[in-house]
Amino acid sequence: MIIALAHLGLPYDAEEDYQLLKEQDRQQIQKVSFLTSMELAHYLPGIDVLISGRLHSGYDHPWEDPLNHTLCFQNYARGSNLGAVVLHFDVKNKAIVKYDYLSEEGAMLLLSEDEFWPDQQMAAFIDSLQTAYHADPDSILGYTLTSLVRSSQGEAPFNNLMADAMLEASRADFAFNSYNSLRQNIPIGQITKMDILDALPFANQLVVVKVRGKMLKDLLERSVQGSFMGVAIAGGKVVYDPKRPNGQRITQFLIKDQPIDEQKMYRVATSSYLAEGNGGMIPLSFLPDDRFEWTSLTVRDAVINFIKKHSPLKISTDGRWVRK
Incomplete structure (x- = not known):
């Protein structure tokens, strides 16, 4: 199984961008700028799971490339959530047969203090760093x-x-x-x-x-x-x-x-x-x-x-x- 970690980014609107991608293929347009995660999953076969970042758009459910069937996951930004998914792998056939979420809402866990209480020791350490970092911010x-x-x-x-x-x-x-x-x-x-x-x-x-x-x-x-x-x-x-x-x-x-x-x-x-x-x-x-x-x-x-x-x-x- 191949899992890729890509700092490329899935688009904000997967359906709209995939239609643009198909039109790009139809017109045989060769892109000269950097690829997105969607384009990587589409043009490079063999990736089973692609975990993406860079663009601050989260996906509750993975986008699956219709051609290569790569599962693409992406979280929101700034540590506001945690991606969590359980993959079920068929060893004999070397394939992912299904996936489950740890959250009822989907692949992302919201890291709010209402649900996850901060560890006191770690919170104190982070506070000390923030105090030093933000000393006299308006100076x-x-x-x-x-x-x-x-x-x-x-x-x-x-x-x-x-x-x-x-x-x-x-x-x-x-x-x-x-x-x-x-x-x-x-x-x-x-x-x-x-x-x-x-x-x-x-x-x-x-x-x-x-x-x-x-x-x-x-x-x-x-x-x-x-x-x-x-x-x-x-x-x-x-x-x-x-x-x-x-x-x-x-x-x-x-x-x-x-x-x-x-x-x-x-x-x-x-x-x-x-x-x-x-x-x-x-x-x-x-x-x-x-x-x-x-x-x-x-x-x-x-x-x-x-x-x-x-x-x-x-x-x-x-x-x-x-x-x-």
């Missing part, structure tokens, strides 16, 4: 004269701010981070601590990695392969052409206004998440320990310090990341 860090808008498709003011903050805090030659690190825009006006906590919810550490120019270029090539659209950068300029083959898409790469030297060793700031090889940055996971400088700051700390130092902010795009 004003600074002001912005322009909207801090993020983007997952190229350069944007908030992307630039994050990367600039990482570069300044680390004093590195170059900095890059995933677009997905930013989860919320910040409008014109005051910037509170809570704004930054909401926009940068992950406590990823700021790390400096020593890499040669050849590897650095390869890492950024990985960020634009397929349908990917790159990373937030500071300290240089990247021009790429998505029509070129994978691995050959970057047509210009400058660091401090100079063409990247493939043999030179650069100090590059990034997040601990990427430094560990996640987000497609697999080559970083094979580097020896002495190539890494682990700072005492998180990426969020660097952004907070940058805002305090440079407020009022007037962040804009400047052509550091160009798609042809």
Whole structure:
């Protein structure tokens, strides 16, 4: 039996989206963006159960792909419920014969205090974390004269701010981070601590990695392969052409206004998440320990310090990341 865990997401309306999927097949439309869990279950036979996430839409009952008969389950978001299902498997015929729920309502258990009393020791521990996390949430860090808008498709003011903050805090030659690190825009006006906590919810550490120019270029090539659209950068300029083959898409790469030297060793700031090889940055996971400088700051700390130092902010795009 094959059970897949997918951070892809089932659609909000399964019937409507499945009709769109069939129409896509009929017209032989080749999708270039990421797949949904529905599309994965439809196009990849052999998965018995697919447990999905990412989109905040819960399914009381699984959606079953009519073609491959993959059972797809998905919960709502923010820990508000628990998915629970009992699968009955026929060992001889290697097939799921039925499934049962632990709840009368379906595959999701609502985690309300009316039904599930909190464990006192764990509740106290969580309260202590929340107190530290939300200390002085309304304290004003600074002001912005322009909207801090993020983007997952190229350069944007908030992307630039994050990367600039990482570069300044680390004093590195170059900095890059995933677009997905930013989860919320910040409008014109005051910037509170809570704004930054909401926009940068992950406590990823700021790390400096020593890499040669050849590897650095390869890492950024990985960020634009397929349908990917790159990373937030500071300290240089990247021009790429998505029509070129994978691995050959970057047509210009400058660091401090100079063409990247493939043999030179650069100090590059990034997040601990990427430094560990996640987000497609697999080559970083094979580097020896002495190539890494682990700072005492998180990426969020660097952004907070940058805002305090440079407020009022007037962040804009400047052509550091160009798609042809």
